[in-house]
Amino acid sequence: MSSPLADKIRPKDLSDVVGQRHLLDDGKVLKNIIDSGSIPNMIFYGPSGVGKTTLARLIASKTNKKLYKVNGTSVSTAQIREIIEQVDTIIGCNGILLYLDEIQYLNKKQQQSLLEHIENGNITLIASTTENPYFYIYNAILSRSTVFEFKPVEKEEIKKALVRAFNIMQEDMSVKINIEDGVLDYISSHCGGDVRKSINTVELCCLGSKKISDTERLVSMEIAKQLTQKSSMKYDKDGDEHYDLLSALQKSIRGSDENAGLHYLARLLENGDLISPCRRLLVIASEDIGMAYPQAISIVKSCVDSAMQLGLPEARIPLAQAVVLLATSPKSNSSYMAINRAIQDIRQGKGNGFPRHLQNMHYDGADSEHKGQGYKYPHDYKNHYVKVDYLPDDLVGTVYYEFGDNKFEQNAKAYREKITKE
Numbered sequence: 001m002s003s004p005l006a007d008k009i010r011p012k013d014l015s016d017v018v019g020q021r022h023l024l025d026d027g028k029v030l031k032n033i034i035d036s037g038s039i040p041n042m043i044f045y046g047p048s049g050v051g052k053t054t055l056a057r058l059i060a061s062k063t064n065k066k067l068y069k070v071n072g073t074s075v076s077t078a079q080i081r082e083i084i085e086q087v088d089t090i091i092g093c094n095g096i097l098l099y100l101d102e103i104q105y106l107n108k109k110q111q112q113s114l115l116e117h118i119e120n121g122n123i124t125l126i127a128s129t130t131e132n133p134y135f136y137i138y139n140a141i142l143s144r145s146t147v148f149e150f151k152p153v154e155k156e157e158i159k160k161a162l163v164r165a166f167n168i169m170q171e172d173m174s175v176k177i178n179i180e181d182g183v184l185d186y187i188s189s190h191c192g193g194d195v196r197k198s199i200n201t202v203e204l205c206c207l208g209s210k211k212i213s214d215t216e217r218l219v220s221m222e223i224a225k226q227l228t229q230k231s232s233m234k235y236d237k238d239g240d241e242h243y244d245l246l247s248a249l250q251k252s253i254r255g256s257d258e259n260a261g262l263h264y265l266a267r268l269l270e271n272g273d274l275i276s277p278c279r280r281l282l283v284i285a286s287e288d289i290g291m292a293y294p295q296a297i298s299i300v301k302s303c304v305d306s307a308m309q310l311g312l313p314e315a316r317i318p319l320a321q322a323v324v325l326l327a328t329s330p331k332s333n334s335s336y337m338a339i340n341r342a343i344q345d346i347r348q349g350k351g352n353g354f355p356r357h358l359q360n361m362h363y364d365g366a367d368s369e370h371k372g373q374g375y376k377y378p379h380d381y382k383n384h385y386v387k388v389d390y391l392p393d394d395l396v397g398t399v400y401y402e403f404g405d406n407k408f409e410q411n412a413k414a415y416r417e418k419i420t421k422e
Contacts, residue, residue, distance in 0.1 A: 005203040006196050008172075009165050010054055017058070018161045018195060019153030020051055030148055034059055041118050043103070043137065044128040046150025047241070049194030052128040056099045065097040065124060072105035080113055087122040096123045103127035104136035111138040118144055152193020159188045165199045166219075169206040176216045177206055183224045190228045201228050242273075246280050249323075254288045258327035265323050269316050278304045281322050292332035292406035299325060332404035341400045351392045358390065383419040 011017045014024060014034065023030040033039065039059055044052040060067040068083050087096060103111070117123040118141075125145065129136065133147055162184050170177045183205070191198040204227045209217040245268055252260035268277045282304060285297040303322035307315035345351055357375040376386045389396050403413040 004200075005165055005168060006199045008168055009161065009199055011058065014058055017051055017054060018157040019193075020055070020150055021157075022151070023148055024055075034062065037062060039063060039097070039124050039126075041125040041145040042127070043133050043142070043145045043147045044126065044150055045133050045147055046130070047152055047192075047194065048130055049191075049196035050150045050153055051195065052150055053099075053101060056126045056128065059126065060097050060099065063095075063097055063124075065095045067097050067099065069099045070101070072100060072102035075100075075106070075110075077110050077113060080110060084113070084117055084123065087117065095121065098123050098125050100125060100127040102129060103141075104129045104131045104133075108138055111141050115140055115144070153195050154193070155185075155188045158191065158193070158195055158198050159184050161195050162187060162198060162202055165202040166206070169203065173206060173217070175214075177209060178212070178216065178218045180218065180220045180224075182221050183219055186221065186224050187228055242276070246276060249277065250280055250284050250288070253284050253323060253327045254331065256327055256331070258324045261323040261327045262320060265319060266316075269312060269319070272312065274307065274312055274315055277319060278307060281319065281326065284326050285322075287336045288331055288333060289326055289329045290332045290335045290404075291409050291412075292330035292404060293408065296326060296329055330406045330408075332406050332409060334402055334404040334409060338401035345395065345398070351395045353392050355389055355392065357388065383422055385419045387420070 014031070017024060022028065025031065039062075044056065046052060066086065068086075070079065070083075083096065083098060098114075100106075114123065114125060118125045125141075127137075127141075127145070133142060166177055166179060187198050187201050187205075191201065201224075205219045205224055206217070208223055208227060209219045210223070212218050245264055249261060249264040249268070252258075252264060265277055281300050282297070285300040289296045300322045303318040303325075306318040310318070376388055378384050378386050380386075391398060403409045
């Protein structure tokens with residue numbers, strides 16, 4: 001059976017690897033480590049299809065260690081134990097190089113079973129993961145490994161791989177494959193930095209190409225558009241990319257950049273995610289705009305309600321309005337910071353009980369030492385204000401909320417100062 005094109009094109013040497021120049025250019029740390037031949041425990045972190053497995057294979061070929069390749073989605077504790085048992089045999093006399101793909105799927109016990117052996121050097125671990133290793137990998141493994149982050153491959157680097165892929169397909173199919181102008185640019189721009197996805201697209205385009213003659217075929221722009229996978233972004237609603245997009249959306253709005261905010265909203269919506277940006281926009285309205293423009297939350301809520309009622313694709317319209325409104329509004333996180341400070345005190349055990357005058361008057365019993373709660377009704381006083389302590393005794397004088405420097409909060413501050421002075 002013929003091998004997939006992605007396997008045929010897999011680099012045999014570091015110089016053939018596309019992308020990851022920040023790791024593999026001369027003088028870069030990872031390149032120096034590989035050239036030294038002394039390989040430490042490493043974790044490769046980044047999206048799929050960007051060369052993590054390819055590089056691990058190349059590193060393995062430079063060692064005299066016995067290579068074992070396993071996948072975290074299917075490997076069992078028994079299989080890991082069997083690999084470890086090879087350490088003291090002839091097979092593992094020079095040590096074992098374990099390439100563990102998708103390590104985030106191993107449970108804590110499975111990861112712990114590797115600790116002793118990667119620490120004493122009997123096993124060299126190269127693990128790969130698409131998820132943030134600092135969230136998903138056991139700390140003891142992390143402390144014994146060096147993390148290298150892989151990035152989506154740049155368009156121009158991907159085009160190099162595409163040219164090689166088309167040449168291989170020409171040889172395999174024994175025909176000349178003509179490529180219409182723009183096809184290479186289109187595929188390399190719509191694969192989300194995923195080399196494997198782009199190569200698979202080349203294979204499909206060649207197999208589905210139009211026959212011109214017995215010795216010639218044509219890959220047109222039309223067929224490239226039909227066969228290029230629609231999703232050009234890495235996106236998993238339970239994965240890092242999901243949270244990175246939401247974080248980028250909020251930070252762009254917080255930074256008053258409506259254009260960036262619209263970009264990240266568009267990426268979320270193009271992946272069919274409507275609920276997540278709706279929830280995040282509601283959060284932003286209170287966390288980042290807050291008291292500087294209190295009406296923002298009401299307007300955003302209306303936009304979100306409209307979006308949910310309309311559904312995609314029309315939902316993009318009110319959500320875009322919400323993004324622009326929030327990004328161009330004055331900013332204040334004063335109420336957000338205030339509740340965080342209050343919660344911190346509660347978690348530290350402060351603020352137990354209530355001032356007597358705030359308790360329910362029916363609380364008094366026959367044995368109560370002090371009858372009546374002594375509550376002063378503010379509406380009976382000038383400016384509807386009377387100075388009393390409302391916080392528990394151990395928190396009297398504590399300030400959680402600090403007025404922001406925007407017009408709305410400064411007006412509120414002036415009003416507060418006026419009634420308290422009078």
